[in-house]
Amino acid sequence: MSLLAILFLVLGLGLISWISARMRASRFVRGVGSDRPHSLPSYHGWYVGLWVTIPALLFLAVWASVSPGLISQAVLATPGAANLPAFGMERAAVLSEARAIATGAVHGGFHAQAASLAPAYRTAIMHYGLIGAAVTLILAFAGGAFAFTKVRSDFRARTRVERLVMGALLIASLIAILTTIGIFGSLVFESWRFFNMVSPLEFLFGTQWSPQTAIRADQVGSSGAFGAVALFWGTIFIGAIIAMIVAIPLGLMSAVYLTQYAKPSTRRWVKPILEILAGVPTVVYGYFAALTVAPALRDFAVMIGISNASSESALAAGIVMGVMIIPFVSSMADDSIAAVPQSMRDGSLAMGATPSETIRKVLLPAALPGVVGGVLLAVSRAIGETMIVVMAAGLAANLTLNPFASVTTVTTQIVQLLTGDQEFESAKTLAAFALGLVLFIVTLLLNIVALRVVKKYREAYD
Amino acid sequence: MTTNHKMIARDVSVFYGDKKAIDSVSIDVDMENVTAFIGPSGCGKSTFLRTLNRMNDTISIARVEGTIELDGEDIYASGMDVVQLRARVGMVFQKPNPFPKSIYENVAYGPRIHGLAAGKPEMDQVVEKSLRRAGLWDEVKDRLQDSGTALSGGQQQRLCIARAIAVDPEVILMDEPCSALDPIATAKIEELIHELRGRYAIVIVTHNMQQAARVSQRTAFFHLGTLVEYGETSEIFTNPRQEKTKDYITGRYG
Ligand SMILES: Nc1ncnc2c1ncn2[C@@H]1O[C@H](COP(=O)(O)OP(=O)(O)OP(=O)(O)O)[C@@H](O)[C@H]1O
Ligand SMILES: [Mg+2]
Numbered sequence: 001m002s003l004l005a006i007l008f009l010v011l012g013l014g015l016i017s018w019i020s021a022r023m024r025a026s027r028f029v030r031g032v033g034s035d036r037p038h039s040l041p042s043y044h045g046w047y048v049g050l051w052v053t054i055p056a057l058l059f060l061a062v063w064a065s066v067s068p069g070l071i072s073q074a075v076l077a078t079p080g081a082a083n084l085p086a087f088g089m090e091r092a093a094v095l096s097e098a099r100a101i102a103t104g105a106v107h108g109g110f111h112a113q114a115a116s117l118a119p120a121y122r123t124a125i126m127h128y129g130l131i132g133a134a135v136t137l138i139l140a141f142a143g144g145a146f147a148f149t150k151v152r153s154d155f156r157a158r159t160r161v162e163r164l165v166m167g168a169l170l171i172a173s174l175i176a177i178l179t180t181i182g183i184f185g186s187l188v189f190e191s192w193r194f195f196n197m198v199s200p201l202e203f204l205f206g207t208q209w210s211p212q213t214a215i216r217a218d219q220v221g222s223s224g225a226f227g228a229v230a231l232f233w234g235t236i237f238i239g240a241i242i243a244m245i246v247a248i249p250l251g252l253m254s255a256v257y258l259t260q261y262a263k264p265s266t267r268r269w270v271k272p273i274l275e276i277l278a279g280v281p282t283v284v285y286g287y288f289a290a291l292t293v294a295p296a297l298r299d300f301a302v303m304i305g306i307s308n309a310s311s312e313s314a315l316a317a318g319i320v321m322g323v324m325i326i327p328f329v330s331s332m333a334d335d336s337i338a339a340v341p342q343s344m345r346d347g348s349l350a351m352g353a354t355p356s357e358t359i360r361k362v363l364l365p366a367a368l369p370g371v372v373g374g375v376l377l378a379v380s381r382a383i384g385e386t387m388i389v390v391m392a393a394g395l396a397a398n399l400t401l402n403p404f405a406s407v408t409t410v411t412t413q414i415v416q417l418l419t420g421d422q423e424f425e426s427a428k429t430l431a432a433f434a435l436g437l438v439l440f441i442v443t444l445l446l447n448i449v450a451l452r453v454v455k456k457y458r459e460a461y462d
Numbered sequence: 463m464t465t466n467h468k469m470i471a472r473d474v475s476v477f478y479g480d481k482k483a484i485d486s487v488s489i490d491v492d493m494e495n496v497t498a499f500i501g502p503s504g505c506g507k508s509t510f511l512r513t514l515n516r517m518n519d520t521i522s523i524a525r526v527e528g529t530i531e532l533d534g535e536d537i538y539a540s541g542m543d544v545v546q547l548r549a550r551v552g553m554v555f556q557k558p559n560p561f562p563k564s565i566y567e568n569v570a571y572g573p574r575i576h577g578l579a580a581g582k583p584e585m586d587q588v589v590e591k592s593l594r595r596a597g598l599w600d601e602v603k604d605r606l607q608d609s610g611t612a613l614s615g616g617q618q619q620r621l622c623i624a625r626a627i628a629v630d631p632e633v634i635l636m637d638e639p640c641s642a643l644d645p646i647a648t649a650k651i652e653e654l655i656h657e658l659r660g661r662y663a664i665v666i667v668t669h670n671m672q673q674a675a676r677v678s679q680r681t682a683f684f685h686l687g688t689l690v691e692y693g694e695t696s697e698i699f700t701n702p703r704q705e706k707t708k709d710y711i712t713g714r715y716g
Contacts, residue, residue: 263522343559347622349520350555351572351629352548361571366562 003064006133010056010140017144018049021151028153039158047157050164051147056140063132074124080117187440190433197427198226203434205229209397209408211417211428226431228438230397234314234407238393239382242318242403243325247382248375250322251329256359258330259337278327286391289320294392301404308405312394315403321388325378332374336367336454373454380446384439386411410435468493468633468663469514469551474528476509476518483509486528487689489682491633496655496664498674498695501684502710507667510684511635514665515551516544532633549576552626556638558618560610560625565602568610568621569593572629588628596624597654616647623654627662634658636666640673652677671711675699683707 022045028037072095075081084091097114100106102121151157195203206227254274258267294316301309340363348358364371394406395416417432469491476484484506491497491514499507509518516537518524530537537547549572560568569589572578579585589606593599598620602613610621619639626634636655640648655664655677668674674681675695682692683706691698691707702708 341559343555343557344561346517346520346555347559347561347625348571350515350517350548350553351575351625352545353571353575354545357575361575362561 002129003060003132006060006136007057010053010060010136013056013140013144014049014053017052017148018045021045021048021148024148024151025157035153037153038156039161043157043161044151044155046161048144048147048151050161051143052140053143055143056136059139060132060136063136067128067132071121071124071128074127075117075120078117078120080113080120084113184440187433187437190430191437194427194430194434197430198434202226203228203431204438207399209413211413211431224427226427228410228435230399231408231410231413231435232438233399234393234397235383235409235411237401237403237407238314238318238321238389238409239385240379242315243322243382244375244379246319246322247325247329247378251326251374251378252333252364252371254326255330255333255337256364259334260355260359260363274327274330277324280324282324282385282387283391285320285324286387289316289388289392293320297404306402306404308402310394310404310406312392312406313404314393314407317389317393318403320392321382321385324385324388325382328378328381329371329374332377332454333367333371336370336374337363339370340366369453369456373450376446376450376453380443380450383409384411384443386415390415410439414439466493467491468533470529470531471510471514472529472531474510474513474526474530476506476513477525477527478521479523483687484513485687487684489689489692491663491665492680493632493663494660495680496659496666496678498678498681499665499667499684500669500671500674500681500710501690503669505684506687507684508637511637511665511667514633514635515548515553517548517553519544545576549629550631551633551635552629552631554619554622554626554634554636554639557642558615558622560613560618560621562609562611564607565593565610565613565621566606569624569628572625576629578629592624592628593621595627595658596620597650597657598624614647616643616650619643619647619651620654623651623658627658631662633663633665636664638667638669641669648673671699671713683710685710 022041025037025039025041025044028041030036075095075098076084084094094111094114094117097106097111098117098121101114101118102125203226206225207229208225208227209230210225212224258271258274262270290312294311294313297313297316297319298309298311301313344362344366345358348362349355353361389409389412393409393412395408395412396406397408397413398405400407414432414435417428417435467490471487471489473486473488474484475482475486487510489497489510499511501507509524512518513526513530514537518526526538532547532550536542561571563571566589569592570579570585573585573588579588590599590603593602598617601617602608602621610618613621619642623634623639640651643651652673655666658664666674666677678695680693681695681698683690683698683702683704685706691702691704693703698707699711702711708714
C-alpha cells in the first residue's frame with residue numbers, strides 16, 4: 001500500500017471517529033450544576049479524532065524516512081547483491097535503477113545488474129510497506145479505542161484538546177525560532193572559516209575591496225583584498241542616509257495628513273494605496289531605479305556640471321529605496337500619532353493652538369519615540385534590501401560622499417560573490433558569509449533597539 | 463440689559479449627524495460669576511459647553527445652529543478667528559491632560575502660541591503668576607523642569623487650570639474638573655474657583671450637587687438636550703420651579 005493511501009485511510013478513520021465520538025457525547029444526559037457534561041460534544045470528537053490520527057501520522061512520518069534505508073539494507077543482504085560494484089557512485093546508480101524498475105517508473109535498465117536486483121527490491125518494498133501500513137493502522141485503532149473508552153459525561157475533553165492545541169502552537173513558533181538559530185549558527189560557522197583566512201581586523205577596517213582571487217598566481221590582484229569598509233559605507237549611504245532623507249519626511253507628513261487632516265472617506269482610499277507601495281515586488285522598484293531614475297539623475301548631474309556622474313548612482317538607488325520605505329515609516333508614525341490620547345490634542349486646540357501647531361508642539365513630540373522606533377525598523381529593512389541596489393547601485397567599492405557616484409553595498413556584494421561558478425572553499429565565497437553575519441547582527445540590533453523604544457513608549461500611555 | 467452679559471447663547475441647537483443633542487437652548491453667562499451646568503448623564507452638558515469655545519469644530523459630524531455672542535460678537539460668524547476665541551474662552555477638561563512636557567513648558571505653551579511674552583524674564587513672570595493663581599506655585603516652584611505628567615492628579619488639574627489662565631482668558635469653561643480627583647484635591651479646586659471668580663466668567667459642569675451649590679451663583683439644569691431651568695443657584699436648590707429639577711436635585715431622578 002502506498003504512503004498516500006495510508007495517509008488518507010488514517011484521515012478517514014479520524015473523521016469517522018470524530019463523528020462517532022461526537023454523536024456518543026451528544027447523547028449525554030443534560031444534567032444541571034456539577035452533573036452537567038464537562039465538555040461540548042465536539043470536544044469529545046476532537047479528542048478521539050486526534051488520538052486516532054496523531055500517533056498514527058507521527059509513526060508514518062518516521063517510517064517514511066527510515067523505510068528506504070531498511071529496504072536497501074534488505075536488498076543488499078540478498079545474494080544477488082554480492083557482486084555489486086564496490087565503487088560508491090556506480091553502486092548507488094545501480095541500486096536506484098533497480099528501484100526504479102521495481103516501482104515501474106522505468107522499464108529496461110542501463111546496468112544489466114539492475115534488472116536482476118529489481119525483484120528483490122519489489123519484495124522488500126512490499127514487505128516493509130505492509131509492516132508500515134499494519135503498524136500505522138494498529139496505532140490508529142489503538143489510539144481510537146483508548147480515547148473512545150474515555151468519552152464519558154464527566155471527562156474533561158475540552159481541557160485536553162486545549163492543551164494539545166497549545167502544544168501545536170508552541171511547536172509552530174519554535175520552528176521559526178529554531179530556524180533563525182540555525183541560520184545564525186551556519187553564518188557563524190562559515191564566517192569563522194573565513195576569518196581563518198582573512199583577519200577580522202582587515203575585514204572590518206580595511207578599505208581595499210577586491211575579492212577576486214586569481215586563478216594564476218601571477219595575475220594582477222591575485223591575493224584578493226577583503227577590506228569591507230567601502231561596502232559598509234555604501235550600505236549606510238544608500239540605506240540609512242539617502243533613503244531616510246526621502247522616507248522620513250514623506251512618511252511623517254503622510255502620516256500626519258492621514259491622522260489629522262484627511263476626512264475618513266479620503267483616509268479609506270489613501271491608506272490602502274500607500275500600503276500597496278509596500279507590496280510592490282522589489283525587483284520592480286529595481287527596474288524603476290535602474291532604467292528610469294538612474295539615467296535621469298545622470299543627465300541631471302551632467303547638466304549641472306558634475307562630469308564624473310555614473311549611470312549607476314547611490315542617489316538613484318537611495319531615492320527609490322526611500323520611496324519603497326515610505327509605507328513603513330508612515331504606518332509606524334500613524335500608529336504612534338494615533339496612540340497619543342485625544343485629550344492631548346483637545347488640550348492644545350482649546351488653548352487656541354492651530355492644528356499644525358498642535359501637531360508640531362504636542363503630537364509629534366509625544367509620538368517621537370514611536371516614530372524613532374519606526375525609522376529604525378525602516379533602516380534595518382533598507383540596509384538588508386538587495387534587489388534595488390543590485391540593479392541600480394553598481395559594483396564599484398567606492399568610499400565616496402558624492403551621491404552621483406556608483407557605490408556598492410553589502411547585499412550587492414553577497415549576491416556578486418555567490419552567483420556564478422564558485423568553489424566553496426575560497427575566501428571569496430566565504431566572504432559572503434562574513435558579510436551576511438555582519439548584516440544579520442546589525443539588523444538584529446536595530447530591531448531590538450527599535451522594539452524596545454516602541455514598547456517603552458507604549459507603556460507610557462496605557 | 464444685554465450689555466453686562468459676557469456670553470449670550472440664543473436658540474442654540476447642536477446636531478451630531480442627524481441626531482439632535484441640544485435643542486434650542488438660551489443662556490447668559492456673566493463676568494465675576496460661576497455658572498454651573500447640572501443634569502443627568504448624556505443630557506448634553508459637555509456638548510453645550512463645547513459650543514462656547516467652538517471645540518465642537520473638532521468633531522467633524524457636529525453642527526451648531528443658533529447664535530452665541532461673546533461681548534456682542536457672534537462667535538460663529540465667518541470672520542471669527544477661532545484661535546483668538548479660544549484664547550479668550552479657555553477650557554479645563556474632565557481628565558487632567560497636561561502635555562508630556564515640563565511644568566514650565568506646560569504653562570508657557572499658550573503664551574508662546576499667542577506671543578504674549580517677549581523674552582525669557584517676561585515668560586518666567588507669566589508662568590509664576592499663573593501658577594500662583596492656580597495655587598500650585600509653592601508646590602512646584604523648585605521643580606519647574608520636571609514633567610507635568612509626574613504630578614498627582616489634583617496637581618495636574620491645577621496645572622491645567624494654570625495653563626488655561628496663562629493666556630489671560632475672560633471666560634473659563636470647566637467640564638467636570640473634579641471628577642477624577644479625591645475630596646481633598648476637589649476642595650482645593652473649589653477654593654481656587656472661588657478665588658478665580660473675581661476675574662473671570664466661569665462655567666462649570668458638575669455631577670456633584672453640593673459642589674454646584676457651593677461654588678456657583680447661577681445654575682442651569684439640563685435634561686435630554688433641553689434647558690429645563692436656569693436661575694440663581696440658591697433659588698434652584700431651595701425652591702425649584704420645575705418638578706423635574708426638584709426630582710433631580712433631591713436625588714429622586716431615575
Ligand atoms: N462625538 C459625538 N458623536 C456623536 N454623538 C455624541 C458625541 N458626543 C456626544 N454625543 C451624544 O450627545 C449627547 C450628549 O452628550 P454629552 O457628552 O454632551 O452629555 P453630558 O451631559 O456631558 O453627559 P456626561 O454627564 O455623561 O458627561 C449624548 O447622547 C451623546 O451620545
Ligand atoms: Mg460630559
